[in-house]
Amino acid sequence: DTAVSQTPKYLVTQMGNDKSIKCEQNLGHDTMYWYKQDSKKFLKIMFSYNNKELIINETVPNRFSPKSPDKAHLNLHINSLELGDSAVYFCASSQDVGRIKETQYFGPGTRLLVL
C-alpha cells in the first residue's frame, strides 16, 4: 500500500533512446515533484505541479518533459537520452504548497543508467 510509487524501479537504456518514468500517489495530495539525484548525491528539484499546473520548472534540458494527466499522477518523459542523464530520479508529493508546514513525501526512486 505504497503512498508514492514509481515505475520502473530500474531502467537501463542506450543513448539516444526516449524513455518515461511514471509516478503515482494515493495520498490525495494536490502537488507533485520530480527530483534528480546525481552521482555526487545532490538532490535537486526539477519540476513541480500543483493541481495539474506547472509551478516549478528549473533549468533542465528541454529533452525532459513532465506530464500530469491528473492530480495523482506525474510522469517524466526524457527524449534523446544522454550519458549525463544517468541518475536516480525521485518523485514526491505534498498536500499543497501554501501551508506553513508542508512536508514532501518521496517515492522509492528510479535508477536510470544510460549506456
Place this chain on the structure above:
Amino acid sequence: DQQVKQNSPSLSVQEGRISILNCDYTNSMFDYFLWYKKYPAEGPTFLISISSIKDKNEDGRFTVFLNKSAKHLSLHIVPSQPGDSAVYFCAARYGGATNKLIFGTGTLLAVQP
C-alpha cells in the same frame, strides 16, 4: 552555489550516545527547514521539521535546533540506535507559493553497536 551545506559527509557514533548532525545555509529567505532520512535504495523519509520562527522542535529521540543568526541548524538524536544508521539530508524551503526545497548533500550516520 550551494545554499544548504552539510559539511560532514559522515559521522560515526556509539549506540546509546548522542548523534549531532549539522547543516548551514546562506539564504535568509528560507522559512522552513526539514530533515530527511534515507536508507540505500529507498526514497528519503521525512523525519522532523522546524519553522523559521522557532528555535527548537522535539519529537521523541529527535530534536532539531535552529540558530537563525548563525544560519545554522542541527539534528540531535539521543540515544542513537543502530537502526538510525542512514544518510540524513537537511532541506530548506524558500518562502512563497511553490514549496521549493533546497537539499544539502547529506551526512552518512553510522551507529556502532
